[in-house]
Amino acid sequence: MVRQVLRRLFQLLLTAWGIITLLFLLTRTLPDDQQLLSRFTDTTTGTTASGEQVRQAQQARLQRLGLAEPVFYASRATVPIDDEQLLISRWHWNGTHNQYHHWLRDVVHGNLGRSYRTGEPVAGLLGSALLITLPLSGLAALFIVVFSLLLGLLLASRPHTGWVAMGLYTLDSMPLFVVALLLLLLLANPDFLTLFPTYGLGLDNEAATSLPLILTAPAYAVLPVASLVLTGLAEPTLQLAAALRHELQFFYILTARAKGLSSGRVLRRHAFRNALLPILTLYTELLPNLLAGSVVVELIFALPGLGRLLADAAAARDYPVLVGGVAMVVLTRQFSLLLADWLYQLADPRIRTTG
Amino acid sequence: MKSFLSGLAAFLLCGVGLTACTTPSAGPPAVRIRWAQDPQTLEPLTATSSQAVEVINLRHCSLLAGDYEHGRFAPWLAESLPVISRRNSFTLLTYTLRREATWDNGQPVLARDVAFTLKVMNCPRLPTEYSRTQYGVILDIELDAANPRRFTLVCKGSSQNVIIASGDYLILSEHSLDPEAALRAVPLPLLRADTAAALRRYPSLLNLANRYRSIPPEKQPGCGPYQLTAWAKNQYLRLQRKPNWWGSKLNKPPRWLQAQAEVLDYRIIPDNATALLALRRGDIDLYPEPPAQDFNRLRHSADSTKLLFSVANSYDVTMVGFNTQRPALKDPLTRRALSMLFDIPGLISATQPGLAYRSVGLINPHDKPAYNDSLPLLVFAPQRALALLSQAGWQQHPDKTWWRNKIQLVLNIIYKAGAADHEAIATQLRTTARQLGVLIKLRPQESTLLRRQMQSGNMDMYVHTLNGTPYAYNFFSIMHSRGIGMINYPRFQNAESDHLIEAITAEPNPLRQASLLRRFQVLLQQESPVAVLYFARHRLIASRRLGTVQAISARPGYDATQLQLASARQ
Numbered sequence: 001m002v003r004q005v006l007r008r009l010f011q012l013l014l015t016a017w018g019i020i021t022l023l024f025l026l027t028r029t030l031p032d033d034q035q036l037l038s039r040f041t042d043t044t045t046g047t048t049a050s051g052e053q054v055r056q057a058q059q060a061r062l063q064r065l066g067l068a069e070p071v072f073y074a075s076r077a078t079v080p081i082d083d084e085q086l087l088i089s090r091w092h093w094n095g096t097h098n099q100y101h102h103w104l105r106d107v108v109h110g111n112l113g114r115s116y117r118t119g120e121p122v123a124g125l126l127g128s129a130l131l132i133t134l135p136l137s138g139l140a141a142l143f144i145v146v147f148s149l150l151l152g153l154l155l156a157s158r159p160h161t162g163w164v165a166m167g168l169y170t171l172d173s174m175p176l177f178v179v180a181l182l183l184l185l186l187l188a189n190p191d192f193l194t195l196f197p198t199y200g201l202g203l204d205n206e207a208a209t210s211l212p213l214i215l216t217a218p219a220y221a222v223l224p225v226a227s228l229v230l231t232g233l234a235e236p237t238l239q240l241a242a243a244l245r246h247e248l249q250f251f252y253i254l255t256a257r258a259k260g261l262s263s264g265r266v267l268r269r270h271a272f273r274n275a276l277l278p279i280l281t282l283y284t285e286l287l288p289n290l291l292a293g294s295v296v297v298e299l300i301f302a303l304p305g306l307g308r309l310l311a312d313a314a315a316a317r318d319y320p321v322l323v324g325g326v327a328m329v330v331l332t333r334q335f336s337l338l339l340a341d342w343l344y345q346l347a348d349p350r351i352r353t354t355g
Numbered sequence: 356m357k358s359f360l361s362g363l364a365a366f367l368l369c370g371v372g373l374t375a376c377t378t379p380s381a382g383p384p385a386v387r388i389r390w391a392q393d394p395q396t397l398e399p400l401t402a403t404s405s406q407a408v409e410v411i412n413l414r415h416c417s418l419l420a421g422d423y424e425h426g427r428f429a430p431w432l433a434e435s436l437p438v439i440s441r442r443n444s445f446t447l448l449t450y451t452l453r454r455e456a457t458w459d460n461g462q463p464v465l466a467r468d469v470a471f472t473l474k475v476m477n478c479p480r481l482p483t484e485y486s487r488t489q490y491g492v493i494l495d496i497e498l499d500a501a502n503p504r505r506f507t508l509v510c511k512g513s514s515q516n517v518i519i520a521s522g523d524y525l526i527l528s529e530h531s532l533d534p535e536a537a538l539r540a541v542p543l544p545l546l547r548a549d550t551a552a553a554l555r556r557y558p559s560l561l562n563l564a565n566r567y568r569s570i571p572p573e574k575q576p577g578c579g580p581y582q583l584t585a586w587a588k589n590q591y592l593r594l595q596r597k598p599n600w601w602g603s604k605l606n607k608p609p610r611w612l613q614a615q616a617e618v619l620d621y622r623i624i625p626d627n628a629t630a631l632l633a634l635r636r637g638d639i640d641l642y643p644e645p646p647a648q649d650f651n652r653l654r655h656s657a658d659s660t661k662l663l664f665s666v667a668n669s670y671d672v673t674m675v676g677f678n679t680q681r682p683a684l685k686d687p688l689t690r691r692a693l694s695m696l697f698d699i700p701g702l703i704s705a706t707q708p709g710l711a712y713r714s715v716g717l718i719n720p721h722d723k724p725a726y727n728d729s730l731p732l733l734v735f736a737p738q739r740a741l742a743l744l745s746q747a748g749w750q751q752h753p754d755k756t757w758w759r760n761k762i763q764l765v766l767n768i769i770y771k772a773g774a775a776d777h778e779a780i781a782t783q784l785r786t787t788a789r790q791l792g793v794l795i796k797l798r799p800q801e802s803t804l805l806r807r808q809m810q811s812g813n814m815d816m817y818v819h820t821l822n823g824t825p826y827a828y829n830f831f832s833i834m835h836s837r838g839i840g841m842i843n844y845p846r847f848q849n850a851e852s853d854h855l856i857e858a859i860t861a862e863p864n865p866l867r868q869a870s871l872l873r874r875f876q877v878l879l880q881q882e883s884p885v886a887v888l889y890f891a892r893h894r895l896i897a898s899r900r901l902g903t904v905q906a907i908s909a910r911p912g913y914d915a916t917q918l919q920l921a922s923a924r925q
Contacts, residue, residue, distance in 0.1 A: 048831035057484040118396040304589030
């Protein structure tokens with residue numbers, strides 16, 4: 001068992017490492033010369049730097065950030081052939097003096113690098129963003145699981161609940177940003193209802209209120225969490241209802257009913273466990289999906305979370321932050337797959353991964 | 356399950372109830388301003404965003420400040436504009452600092468702080484790539500032994516831009532960042548010329564660089580009117596006016612030395628719809644640069660009585676540029692023909708109703724002396740465009756397409772993806788051109804990619820908004836042949852134009868400079884490397900808590916030092 005878990009863990013880390021390496025190489029091969037150039041060109045007063053001066057400044061910046069070194073252990077370079085004064089393209093071995101090696105060495109030591117924009121450690125930036133995103137996504141995931149179980153059982157047990165399914169299909173067809181804006185315009189709008197705050201976490205109002213954050217934060221979390229829950233609820237609910245209806249057609253259900261069990265008991269005690277299997281993957285992928293989808297909610301409700309951090313980093317070509325953030329999402333997804341495997345075995349002991 | 360549902364209901368009720376509690380009852384004394392994004396860093400050497408520049412200018416001072424009312428630079432930390440003299444081929448600019456100017460701890464701002472700043476801007480192991488180049492005209496600084504507030508900058512060049520560059524960087528505090536005065540012994544010319552030699556001779560430079568990096572920029576002391584009291588990244592940033600702000604001790608302080616608001620509270624709200632709701636609910640006081648449609652809708656709604664609206668002519672010009680190095684666009688006639696396909700009044704009323712105005716060229720029409728009002732505005736004349744195309748040697752085939760030297764007139768136009776006004780311009784051009792048989796392909800691009808494409812000339816046409824300033828005209832980077840490969844996006848190369856740009860930059864006399872600018876506009880209209888569509892107006896919406904608010908021509912469209920709560924005015 002331990003060997004099997006270790007083997008699975010090794011596979012998981014290998015996959016994550018492969019994806020992150022690919023991302024690292026892709027980002028580092030994209031030129032990043034626009035930030036400094038824009039600073040020179042946006043300056044419309046004072047002296048004007050020449051093209052050559054700007055190129056020198058860009059080279060100095062690359063040197064400072066360690067981006068002037070080769071990207072990988074081997075690279076293709078054009079070298080002259082002395083005799084015939086010709087150029088030829090050849091593979092060149094760069095040794096350990098390359099950006100990837102330095103980055104990997106730092107990562108192994110727990111250092112994800114520093115943001116190009118702010119100079120702050122990437123780990124710190126990710127950590128503070130996660131403090132917002134994790135509670136938000138975790139709460140949304142919890143609500144989705146609970147509500148989908150309740151609604152799934154309701155849809156499977158009651159024949160006249162088509163309107164619920166129709167409502168869920170409607171929600172499923174709506175993009176997250178539409179749902180978030182609708183909630184905002186309905187429930188935080190002076191023209192309709194002003195039940196909830198418009199944006200942020202209320203930290204900027206600390207001077208105006210004497211209530212501690214733990215009491216004020218729920219009010220600010222309602223709309224963002226509701227947006228995530230409403231758009232994420234339909235799929236697991238409808239899948240669970242379909243799986244339950246499928247299970248209810250089997251003979252063991254008939255046997256249970258023949259024993260005199262109530263419909264609810266048959267549904268919950270007998271059909272439910274078997275019906276749960278197909279949607280376990282959906283549940284375990286909730287968190288990584290919500291992490292990735294939080295960017296929309298965080299932008300609309302002005303929350304300083306992981307999604308916004310990654311969106312800003314991508315727009316500003318802040319590659320260390322981008323690679324660190326994506327690595328976190330990749331690892332979360334890999335662990336969710338591992339969790340799904342484990343839950344499968346827990347739900348149905350007949351399922352065993354063979355060596 | 357019932358208990359869960361009850362818990363959930365209680366949670367929601369709590370949320371609703373506490374919202375009422377968290378709504379400020381009396382209101383804080385702060386002026387709350389909406390920002391779309393966080394400044395990210397307040398490091399003076401690397402900060403690029405307009406938000407960062409705004410905060411830095413409220414915490415620190417430069418020698419000179421932009422006087423947007425009169426469109427010129429004026430003394431800020433300096434007592435007066437520099438006294439100019441010559442020594443061989445160098446220009447000497449002698450400044451004297453204001454007697455009243457002090458740091459946060461009350462120590463006076465001295466000439467040695469300016470010398471320290473210039474050395475930091477050239478110090479190895481610091482992110483000085485921009486400052487080394489941008490302020491490279493300052494070769495040396497000479498301190499006056501008799502007056503600790505007086506110094507002379509030795510500069511190369513003598514243009515107005517050199518004078519602006521000599522005073523356009525904020526001053527850092529030597530006693531806080533270099534208490535051991537390690538930089539005093541290092542000559543500025545050595546730091547500028549050979550950093551490796553400077554490091555060998557003065558190893559203490561490394562300690563200084565480490566010390567500088569170890570102090571967070573937000574904790575660096577400043578000599579400006581405000582201090583940073585709180586900053587939660589991507590949430591808010593709060594500035595508090597210094598209790599003994601030295602500017603208030605001046606007799607009739609100029610506008611840039613005033614600080615009206617006691618507290619400036621910047622709220623970071625990325626989404627425009629959310630920001631608008633926050634303004635209408637009274638959660639923020641100032642919403643700068645709302646989308647034109649939102650601004651007009653709100654101005655004509657019931658909310659107009661609860662809010663204040665202000666607009667000001669800006670120097671932000673929207674244009675379509677032609678890549679003059681492309682064979683199809685090499686001749687001015689073709690470019691002029693294409694310029695006639697823009698329905699500019701229609702575009703303004705569709706995208707910026709009442710919030711943009713037309714111009715014959717790159718000069719703002721409100722700059723009366725320099726604006727050449729004898730030139731005609733661009734007209735929407737597709738039939739005249741056809742005649743011009745024929746004149747340029749293009750021939751129309753039976754299938755209505757245009758050909759010249761076996762090249763078909765098919766062009767692509769790039770613009771920023773998601774910019775509705777730019778997209779409207781490109782779409783209108785495509786529709787009109789298609790009716791004439793000219794095929795235009797739309798290529799929306801992500802902003803960094805767009806900039807790269809324009810820089811490398813990998814396009815036929817582009818839509819661009821150029822952000823100008825009221826202070827000086829500098830066409831070197833955008834129209835001089837030296838700017839090709841940088842932001843001379845049309846890749847425009849013309850000997851007469853280059854000569855004129857150089858003359859405009861070097862001319863100290865405003866009247867003669869205005870005359871040169873008028874000639875430059877004539878040349879640009881003849882050559883048509885760009886079709887200038889309109890200048891935009893800055894716009895502000897504010898809550899009535901502010902009493903009055905005035906949009907300004909310079910970016911960001913408002914003057915934070917002049918904002919004040921109505922209650923504080925009484």
